[in-house]
Amino acid sequence: MPATGSVPATYSDGRGHVGITSLELLDTSVSGLGVRCASPIGPGMIVAIRPDSARGGIGLSWLTALAVRSTRDGNHYRVGLRFARAIAA
Secondary structure (H helix, E strand, O other), rough: OOOOOOOEEEEOOOOEEEEEEEEEEEEEEOOOEEEEEEEOOOOHHHEEEEEEHHOOOOOOOOOEEEEEEEEOOOEEEEEEEEEEOOOOO
């Protein structure tokens, strides 16, 4: 289903490379997200997302996801993320 807004996220490649980025939400499902970002998040990278911030909340809850696909989109990347655990719709 289509999604809008952006959320802060961190990402790691498991070998010590970490970063902070903003994810533009493109679509969502119970198993993952489609996002667009300026950071080179590639398949296999772990991404931690703070979804509450998209609604203006102040919660400290984070979701963990695995990048399962990534394609270049101009100066950005379109990334498919699969949640580590499915969340309730």
